[in-house]
Amino acid sequence: MNDSLIILAAGLSSRMKKSKSSNGLSKNLLNQANTVEKGLIGVDKNGKPLIHYLLVNAQQAGFKNIFLVIGEKSLNFKNYFSNNKYEGLNINFVIQYIENKRVKPSGTADAVFQTLVQYPILKNSNFCVCNSDNLYSYEALLKIRTTKSSNAFISYERECLKFSSEKIRSFSVLKLDKENYLVDIIEKPSQNDLEKFKDSKGISRVNMNLFKFNGVIFFDFLKECSFDPIRNEKELPTAVLNISKKIPNSVLGIPHCEHVPDLTSKDDISLLFDSF
Secondary structure (H helix, E strand, O other), rough: OOOEEEEEEEOOOOHHHHHHOOOOOOOHHHHHHHOHEEEEEEEEOOOOHHHHHHHHHHHHOOOOEEEEEEEEEOOOOHHHHHOOOOOOEEEEEEOOOOOOOOOOOOOOHHHHHHHHHHHHHHHHHHEEEEOEEEOOOOHHHHHHOOOOOEEEEEEEHHHHOOOOOHHHHHHHHHHEEEOOOEEEEOOOOHHHHHHHHHOOOOEEEEEEEEEEEEHHHHHHHOOOOOOOOOOOOOOOHHHHHHHHOOOOOOOEEEOOOOOEEOOHHHHHHHHHHHHH
């Protein structure tokens, strides 16, 4: 049974803190944006944070064991869960330790690797992974939890995402074969790339970091994941692509057409707040 979800929440939220708000955020929300992790920013009139709604959707989709990856010095999430209980969910904290001579975490692949090291049961289990600053729907979470493929991801239709054109252009594009297995990931695609790498139905697809993995297969790929030469981080899509290159037809893209609300900048807070 696959009922474990790793939620990545150890990032430093640098882009959020550096961004400026053009939508007149309240002093309270502006303070949250500058001081707390993105998943803890209140997104409704009652102040409930994004992580609350993500957990509600995850539980509805059948997840029971949550592994929340946080930074070494992060107390905000621990304080939140000491005051907010989620009956039926087992919340486990994972500390993403910073490697020697680095000033920030080593990336999302490292976060999942450290989770499997700290909770070895996952090395022999199926589990899912998602971001803490994206609000994935119940439907998407259910699809990824229940897929029979050992390794998979939700393959979002690019045109269904309601982000700005500029933001969408920054997303990498997926190259899939006729059976929707991952072949390649194209970073910063040109217009020619978008036309060239459409799937068998003529649709451009992107990854929004909602994955399923089998620990037996994936652990070594996490361990051996190299640093991205530009971002200087070990990125989860790199490890995923490495699987697909070494083991063909091993990473399934599950088609899905839906917007995924996220919190990257301060303006995103206003958009999400208004949607509630």
